[in-house]
Amino acid sequence: MRLIACLVLGWLCLSGCANPAPGDPALGKMIYLPGVGGPEGFDRAMVAGLQKGGIKAQTEVYDWTGSRKWLDALAAVERNHAEARKIAGQIADYARSHPGAPVYLVGMSGGAAVAVWALEALPDDIRIERAILLAPAISPGYDLSRALRHISGELHAFSSRGDFLVLGMGTRLNGTMDRCAVESAGRVGFALPPHADRSEYAKLIRHEYQGNWLRFGVIGNHSSILSPDFAEFVLAPLLMRGLAPEAPPAPSLVNPDGVSP
Secondary structure (H helix, E strand, O other): OHHHHHHHHHHHHHHHHOOOOOOEEEEEEEEEEOOOOOOOHHHHHHHHHHHHOOOOEEEEEOOOOOOOOOHHHHHOHHHHHHHHHHHHHHHHHHHHHOOOOOEEEEEEOHHHHHHHHHHHOOOOOOOEOEEEEEOOOOOOOOOOHHHHOOEOOOEEEEEOOOOOHHHHHHHHHHOOOOOOOOOOHHHHOOOEOOOOOHHHHOOEEEEEOOHHHHHHOOOOOOOHHHOHHHHHHHHHHHHHHOOOOOOOOOOEOOOOOOOOO
16 A cells, blocks of 8 residues: 555656647647646646657647636536637647648547537647646537548547546536536447438547556556556557547447437
């Protein structure tokens, strides 16, 4: 127990001390959107891990929460969509001024929902390279079709059944970012809605928690997915090189007889 406590304290120190470098705008752009508490040391350490793993793009940790944190941020639907439109405008401006440069979008928890809405708000002619949703606090049946249309590569969504406190009980009681009183996609994974575009959903790669992630300090709860080692050795390669969409399709929300459960 003493060893575990020391490891945890050491990781907390790293999280509080690490800061991501600004990166080079000529090599692409990466925007990271933290959870409803705004950017913390954990977030900065994770982004620094992405950079250590090879991401050299211009990097921004975007605080979409502003002065509204936690439950206030969770419930501020209109403001959250307005922030998503700002992010979409920023991405579009960059893409048009740097044609051919990759754009990456990474969102954690509530920030993952804002990332989805930012993708939806992009102009028709703008696409990003890849996106990652870490423990997304959005309903599992949310239709990602519009967001996926603006991704050239893949959308990687990470979930864990061990995230029962925040994305299980928490969002059942307080609602998801899209205001549904259900367990979030970050706990149970995304499903295929009845009217979703199946061709676009081929870009969705679902990553359920794996026990071998323990070696990176990822224990399956809500925040350990922000491990800088996990970012360096797992997330950064996904952003840069992607993953062939060979995972099985998401389960449909419609039963074989066409009746929703």
